[in-house]
Amino acid sequence: MKLAVKIMAMRKQRGWSQEELAQQLSVSRQSVSKWESGASVPDLDKILKMSEIFDVSTDALLKEEMDLNERNTVFEDLQNERMKMEPPDRGNFVNNQNDTQQQFGEDTRNEEIPTHHVSMQEAKDYIEWAKHKAPWIALGTFLCVLSPVWLLLLGGTAEYKVLPITEDMAGGMGIAILLCMVAVAVAIFIIKGTPQERFQFFETQHLIADEEVRAMILEEKQEFALLSRKCVVTGVVLSILSVVPMMLMAAFSMPDIYYIYSLGVLLIFVAIATFFFVWSGTIAGSYRILLEEDDYSLKNKQNSGRRTQISRIYWCSVTAIFLAVSFLTNRWDLTWIIWACAGVLCGTVSAIMSLSRR
Structure with missing residues (x-):
């Protein structure tokens, strides 16, 4: 087994993300990513450090003939011997299990989660599906945030006699519009947001991908990172600016109806910001799911x-x-x-x- 595959496998067995392993090695996440994709090889001092972190010998890391199946066999033999020597007390069994995990750098909780091998075509299809659903999910969220605007505006204009309608009429029309927008949003969530049957287990099962597949996912993730940051910056700026109209109304002591108008503007700005957040987050989330990072790490799945x-x-x-x-x-x-x-x-x-x- 190649060093790149061993690093990735041992990291996943401990439920660590690339960022967490990088912090322990005092390197960047990009360095760990390159090691796991086979694009580069860690220095000798980093290999020594990894042998300490994973609690394995340097030979176990560098010797290609040794694979994880051998380690699993040794792990099972050692655990069986300890169970024979000690009474079947749950507290002792847990301690023995933890000791063995520390010795071999392995977390037996992986056995509780089904494992799925992700092919190149499957990974590409999942990313394309995420890109297809992202604008629709963002649109549904946009409609939900925007839905109270008409209720606020109609209620305010009726209360201050800006429009020749009663408050009951304004409330009825506003709620009707709100419910229609929410209904459309819910329909979008159900139709576009429900994962295809072959992708339903991606967020719950332990995903294993070959080096080429991981390299492809990492490359697309890095290409999307710049656009994702722009979306986040745009959303944050819009969220901050959304409060400006209301502050100006207070600064110039404008009539109360203008506060209602400014509240409507606030919701419009927040709705647009939310669209950017959800669109970029949905696509970025697909990469994290395939790479088992952050919220989708093996530890969180367990x-x-x-x-x-x-x-x-x-x-x-x-x-x-x-x-x-x-x-x-x-x-x-x-x-x-x-x-x-x-x-x-x-x-x-x-x-x-x-x-x-x-």
Whole structure:
């Protein structure tokens, strides 16, 4: 087995991303990427460092005749011997398992996740499918963010007699437009966002790709990186500028109706920014899925079932709290804030869970 394949395999067995391995070796992620694609060979000092990190000998890294199947066989023999020598106590078994994992640089939790070998054509098809669905998913998100604008504008113009309509008419028309836009967005999400059957397991199974396949994915990822950064910069700038009209209204003490107009402008800017975020994020996410990086690393996949259960419990609880507070207070105009707070808190809880796993 070649050195490039061994580095990639041992990194994945420990559930590390390329960035995490690069930090431990004090090199850039691009260097690790080149090593794994076979474009370059690590220096001797880096090979020595990797032997310490993976807890294997330098011969195991450099000797092409040795493969991971041999290591797995030795691992199983050693574990069986320890189980014979010690009583089947769960605490001892876990400790023995951890000791063996440290000795051989291997995480046996990989066995709990099905493995799939990704071919070149399969990787290309998945990337093309992600590029096809990205603008549609971004459009659906754009419509969802933009949907309250007409409700706000019609309600404000009716309240301040800008248009000859009653507040009930304005509310009815605004909600009708909102529901129509959300309905279109949901239809887009279902039709375009549902993965094809052959791609459904990509986010849950352990993906293995040959050097040529990984090199192709890395090349496309690097080519898209510049465009992705431009999209993120554009989205951030629009998000910041979205507040400017409202600040100007306050600075010049404009009539209240202008605050409503500025709020509509804010939502339009945020909707456009969200379009850029979602479009670039969807395409970039396809590369991370194929390379098993960041949120799609092997370690995160191993904990996906637990996260799913916690997420279900969390959002069901939030829904129950929202309905209870809304019905008890009858302040539906204010209780929507619960969802905004719940969304922010969800991100916080997710970050805490990630830190605790480390």
